[in-house]
Amino acid sequence: MHDYPLKQRTIGHLLADKAKRIGDRIWLIFGERRYTYAQAHDLSNRYANGFRGIGVRKGDHVAVMMANCPEFIWTIWGLAKLGAVAVPLNTAARGELLKYFITQSDSIAVVVSAELADRVAEALASDLNVRVFCTLGGANGLVNCRRALVDLAEFSNSSPEEPDPSAVLASDPQYIMYTSGTTGPSKGVISPHSQAHGVGRSLAQNFGYQPDDVVYTCLPLFHGNALWYSCYAALWADCTLAVSARFSASSFWDEIRATGATQFNALGAMTNILLRAQPSPRDREHRVRQAMLVPLSPDVYREVSDRFGVQVTSLYAMTETFAVTMFTPDDPVSKGSSAGKPRGLSELLIVSDDDDPLPIGEVGEICVRPLEPGIVMSGYYKMSEATVRDTRNLWLHTGDRGRIDQDGYLYFVDRKKEAIRRRGENISAYEVEMLIARHPSVLEVAAVPVTSELSEDEVMVYVVCREGCNVSAEDVVRFANQHMAHFMVPRFVHFIDALPKTASEKIEKYKLKTWAEQNRQTLWDREAAGLKLER
Structure with a gap:
């Protein structure tokens, strides 16, 4: 893995370097479309200049509501090269909740695909802060919103000139990502540039991703799992990212084979659906060598590894953090129901409801302390009380409950918070x-x-x-x-x-x-x- 010092962990620095070193290597596969690392650098430059052309500046917030597509990546990375802040939105959001995300984040612009445009128009009928809509594939109901409309596809014709990478710091905010509220409204997690890169770096190192790997995801890119734990992991490994529009049990393995995928991530329900499918002679007809499953249990570990012939990995993480613990290919099978253990980036503490440390084996709230700068959130946007509460006593309180065994492995138990x-x-x-x-x-x-x-x-x-x-x-x-x-x-x-x-x-x-x-x-x-x- 080609490493970068903390101060260079911005998308501008990394893409510029990779375009020079491995520019001809395939970076992204989406259906029949293929993009090299050089093209990713070029297109994100063009998108940066496209956003600059409509008045987006460093520090501005831009909501992004698009299903999985290459344009999603060029958008968030183009904004990042300007030092603007992307606010990825769940494409299922609508009504009052959608309005809350856009207004609470103080977004001045919204990037939205045609199939979601009517929903945005309805939610923002009375909002005054959004100045411009950038639409992909059509504007639909947004034409009646009395705001500037821009065709996002035109950004690919903007100047390819590279924005000055030194103007953006690793500590500058890159994302505001909404995590479910538990005792109040959803909180906007302010994520610095270095946080996502910290995730990609640690996964590439500890899971052993190689330049010839193809990391596949069918999870939504607006979520941290697909964006940080697939996209950024592939980026740091100098390998290829394969993105599917969505999860489909009937086409999953066909897409895995077509893309040549060697790694994928799966959430609980997705894993169960794959395991419930009728066994097939083609169950091992693929190149996948590794699958990251969250959450993990002994039964799932055995079933997936035995049936599909892949190495199972797992981890514990939150939007606010990084890969706090990792269950790696080198860990013993006997720990297959754990979320792994810290890999030099964090300390763990299990505490009671009164914040008293609990001994090994006892269940309590999981608390995290980072051991490197730049790998956790900067705080919750416009929620200082929640930031202070969740980072009290110099520990990030996760709201999740778990236990640590005598070997330092973390076992997730349940959610203390009301989610x-x-x-x-x-x-x-x-x-x-x-x-x-x-x-x-x-x-x-x-x-x-x-x-x-x-x-x-x-x-x-x-x-x-x-x-x-x-x-x-x-x-x-x-x-x-x-x-x-x-x-x-x-x-x-x-x-x-x-x-x-x-x-x-x-x-x-x-x-x-x-x-x-x-x-x-x-x-x-x-x-x-x-x-x-x-x-």
Whole structure:
């Protein structure tokens, strides 16, 4: 691996160097399209100058809402070369939640693909801060928003002149990435340039990625997993990144074979879907040598390695951090249910609810202390209290619970914070409750996880109606579908006269979870009712 000192860990420095050293090597595969490292450098220069031409300057925030495509990468890297801050948005966001992301981040421009343009137009009908929309493939409803419209595709015709890389520091913010709120609204994680590069560097080193590898991802690039743990890992290994538009169980292995992939990442539900497919004589007909699975269990470790003939790796990380621990190819099989151990970048501490250190083997909150500069977030955007709270006592408090064994391996247990995990998405129970509570007939809402058939969780809501009002479960779901991302929309709905609460008025969610699991067969189920969601 070609290394770079901390001060050079910006996309401007790295791409300029790689264009000189390995310019003819394939950097990106997307369907039939291929781009070399030299072309990646050239196109991100052109996009930088395109953004400069519409008034974007260093320090400006630009929201980016696009599905997986090469233009997503040229956009975020073009902005980075200017020192502007990209705000990658979940493409499922809509309504009030989408408006919150764009307005809370103080974005002055929005980059959006045609299929999502109407959703942005609806969410921002009354917003005044956004000055320009950059659209890919058509503007649709944005033409009525009385703001400047720019065709993003035209940026490829801008000047190829390279912006001065010395004008952007490794400590400058590169991204604001939203992570699910748990006791409040979603928090915007301010990520310096050096953080994503720290991730790519550590994975390339510890997982042993080589220049002839092809790192494949079908996960969304607006998430840290695909962006940092695939894209930046491939970049630091001087190898090739293969990007798919989305995960499809029926075409997954065909894409793996077509791209020549040697590595991929998978989340829990995705792994289970692959394992549930009928065994095939072609299960080992591929070049994959390594798969990073999160989370990992002994059964999954064995099934994936035995069936597909790949080396399984894993890790523990958050948007706020880096690869805190890693389970590498050199770790013993006996540790296959762990998230690995620190690799020189961090210290770990398990603490009680009172922040007292706990002994080896006891379960408590996972706390992290970085041992190198520039590898964690700079803080939460416009949320100083949350920043201070989560970094108290010189430790980053993750809100997750786990234990450490006598050999230093970390075992994730559950989430202390109030989040629901569904199909790889962390869903804020608070946001689900806040948005459904906007319904005029709803008095109170409590959102809880219910165990999914595919592992992870399904979303359930308990609803208390206002006096004299009636609303159906279908109405609740349709209302939710209008105001939140589709993956947040509850599957189960149950009406209740009053929510169980403590003396201090905190909802006793453990009672609600227990009742739901015990009475699952009687719950109103969106899927059983055949109700289809808009996406």
